[in-house]
Amino acid sequence: MAEFKPADSMYEWFDQRLGIDKFVKVMMTEYWIPKNINFLWAMGVLLTVMFTLLLVSGIFLLMYYKPDVNMAFDSVNYTIMQEVGYGWLFRHIHAVGASVVFLIIYIHMFTGIYYGSYKKGREMIWISGMLLFMLFSAEGFSGYMLPWGQMSYWAAYVITEIFGGIPLIGGDLVIWIRGNFYVADATLTRFFMLHVLLIPVAILGAIVFHFYSLRFPHVNNEEGEFFDFDEEATKYLEGDKKGSKVVPFWPVFLSKDFFVLGFFLLFFFYLVFFHYDFAMDPINFDKADGLKTPAHIYPEWYFLWSYEVLRGWFFEIAGVSGKDLGLMAFGFANAIFLVLPWLDRSPMVKPANQRPYFKYWFWLLIADLMVLTEFGKLPPTGPNAWVGFGASLMFLVLFIALPFITKAEAKKVEGK
Amino acid sequence: MKEFKILAVLVALVGITYYGIEPYAHSVMHPEVAAADFTFKDLKNVDTKLVGNAANGKVLVETNCVSCHGIEKAGNPAPMPAADAAAAYGVTPPDLSHAGRIYDKNYLANFIYDPVSAMHLNHKYPVGGAKQFPMPPFPLPAQDIMDMVAYLQSIAPKVADDKAGHKATFEAACGRCHNMKYASIEATTPTDSLKTYMGATPPDLSQHIKSRGEHYLHSFVNDPQVLLKGTSMPRVGLNEKAQEEVIAYMEEVGDSKKAERETIGLYVMIYTFIFAILAYLWKRKIWSEVH
Structure with missing residues (x-):
């Protein structure tokens, strides 16, 4: 055991036992981030803050929410929204936050695609990020069921029904997921469990993993430049702060993030207090009724693109039903982003607009x-x-074409 | 400047998507309908320009109406308990105390003359059909009808422009058929009778201010057939003021924290704005050392 000399201060006492100095250096003051970045690099911190807001507001909601088909709707719309002090505030933050977190996730994700931050050593950052995207999707979907409104019920009905299209086991799988032959109390209680326990725990783990995966390949920068981080860090520590290509996470990088965060929160709170309908669909203020189908059923906005990939296939092709084709396209769409680092065959790490072919692909994808x-x-x-149908087909074509486009790009770039 | 360009692209992409899935999609799913008509100009059976005589109206009302309708404010209690009346007629007949205040004059006069056409329920009670609306038409001379209307207007109590007043209007206008759970209001007609009479249980209105919204309610209450063709809910015939009071009450019950939300919202935004400015100044200071 190490020799411990008596501590002169409380700080030293803790430092001897927990290595606070070292920890702060590794995590904050000597964790190096490239200097050449723009505000899009703040999305990670924005997401961390959003997740914290969701977690805290969720804990407060959890104290009054009742996961029971007879009580859920009123526990949300009466108890929480009207009786509990500031219950409405927590619900608004939670509901609007769940929607806005996806906006930031998409910005974060497409920033990564635009700047090529998923290749040449950064594959695990991308994969862990996509894992988080999937977990957040599951979290969003399971949470949307909890208020037990009409859209909660019918979205749950339609989405669980999708699994019925899987060959052989489909029918049984749907019953297994729902815990009943239709969306019922058993479905609500198990999605409640998923929403407040299993998925959040998995998300916490995945966030830690995502942060960890950044440590070795380091954060990308605006020009996709590769440089020696140790060398630049030494330069910074020796006092050449202006000449160094890196800045420490704290306080330099975070000071910029806080500035972006401030204006983002202004936008977020405007939505929370004054413009929340987009995240709290009016139809969901009607209690769930399995005998009354709403005129229009649609998922929350962040699932619309993959829902449309599913729905776009509405006619039979070569003996395969539109439903099955849609299901295949849907499966493809949800898995394909995960392997993006291996579909992009060009070695260029550059902003999309500086890549001769990839730029067309990127902006076509955004438009699609x-x-x-x-x-x-x-x-x-x-x-x-x-x-x-056209847009759904376009989506598939874009991803199937990506390896060929980027291969051609690699050739063109090499030739120069 | 480059950052502003990036921001502009981002805002444009998000804005276009937002426009498509919110305002545009809503305009497709909920097309605009004819504006609410508070003059009920389709009703022309009675000449409403005639000046009514309340004293004569009192005699006519007492002869023609009180065997079925109570008029509490004029000292006429309901002739039978609500449940018995519902069993006899299908639905509890309304107490007429507030009728002169909440209903439009033209509507009320034409309603007395021919209830079914005033309510826009000809699809439910076709002429010569098997089902008859419980109240028969009273095709009296126009002067008599206007006298009755004048009488009903003369006895209607004034209500304050506050939650209690709005509640009185809501109960008179909607309370025979609709529950309002979050305000502990139960329909005066028993549920079983209502279901048989209407064909379905009328919805609880606790959250309709949120699920339907003010814009929809404004049109729907004025004439349900415009938005929901074939519904068995009658056109109630509220004048504009009474309808506003009903919707105000639905908001007071269904969105009781609105005022608190808007006040706190403002404070939070001011606070966040100050934070953002301070954060910007701090960022400027820190980055001046590295740029």
Whole structure:
């Protein structure tokens, strides 16, 4: 055992036992971030703050929420919204936060794609990030069921029904997921468990893993430049702060993040207090009724693009039903982002606009996702159905074409 | 400047997507309908320009109405208990105390003349059909009808423009059929009778201010057939003021924290704005050392 000399201060006492000095250096003051970055690099900290807000507001909601089909709706809309002091505030923060967190996730994700921050050593950052995206999706979906409104019920019905399309086990799987032949009390209580225990625990673990995966390959920068972080760090520590290409996480990087966070929170709280309908669908203020189908069923906005990929296939092709084709496309869409680092065959790590072919691919993808999102909400009738089909097909084509496009790009770049 | 360009691109992409899935999609799913008509100009059976005589109206009302309707404010209690009346007629007949205050004059006159056409329920009670609306038409001379209307207007109590007043209007206008659980209001007609009479249980209105919203209610209450063709809910015939009071009450019950939300919202935003400014100044100071 190490020799401990009596501590002169409380700080020293803790430092001897917990290595506070060292820990702060490793985590904060000597954790190096590239200097050449813009405000898009603040999305990670924004997401951490959003997750904290969701966690804290969720804990308060959990104290009054009742996971029972007869009590859930009133426990949310009467007890929490009207009786509990500031219960409405926690619910608004939670509901609007759940929606806004996806906006930031998408910005974070497409920043990564735009700047090529998923390749050449950064594959695990991308994979752990996509894992978080999937966990957040599951968390969002399970949470949306809890208020037990009409859209809670029917979205749960439609989405669980999707699993019925899986060959052989589909029918049994749907019953297994629902815990009943239809969406019922058993479904609500198990999604409650998933929402407040299993998925949050998994998310916490995945966040730690995501942060850890950044340590070795380091954060990318605005030009995709590779440099020796140790060398630049030494430069910084020796006093050449202006010449060094890196800055410490604390206080330099975070000071910029707090500034971005301040203006982001202004936007967020505006939504929370004054403009929340987009995240709290009016239809969900009608209690769930399994005998009364709403005129329009649609998921929350952040699932619309993949919902439209599913729905776009509305006719039979070569003996395969539209439903099955949609299901295959849906499975493809949800898995394909995970392997993006291996679909991009070009070695260039540059902002998309500096890459000769990739730039077209990137902006086409953004446009396609916007079209999918828009038509995922509109009723799928007449020309809408065909636009949906075209956009869904386009999505598949874009990803199938990506390896060829980037291979060609690699060739072109090499030739120069 | 580069950061502003990036921000502009981001705002444009998010804004276009938002426009598509919110305002635009809503306009497709809920097309605009004809504006609410508080003059009920489709009703022309009675000449409402005639000046009514309340004293004569009192005699006519007491002859024609009180065998079924109570008028508490004029000292006429309901002729039978609500449940018995519902069993006899299908639905509890309304007490007429507030009728002169909450109903539009033209509507009320034409309602007395022919209730079914005033309520827009011809699809439910077609002429010569098997089902008859419990109240028969009273095709009296226009002067008589206007006298009755004048009488009902003369006895209607004034109510204050506050929650209690709004509640009185809500109960008179909606309370025979609709529950309002979050205000402990139960429909005066028993549920079983209502279900048989209406074909379905009318919804609880506790959260309708949120699930339907003010804009929808404004049109729906004025004439349910416009938004929900074929519904068995009658056109109630509220004048604009009474309808506003009903909707105000639905908001007071269904969104009771609105005032608190808006006040606190403002404070939180001011606080956050100060934080953002301080954070910006601090960032400027820190980054001046590294740039």
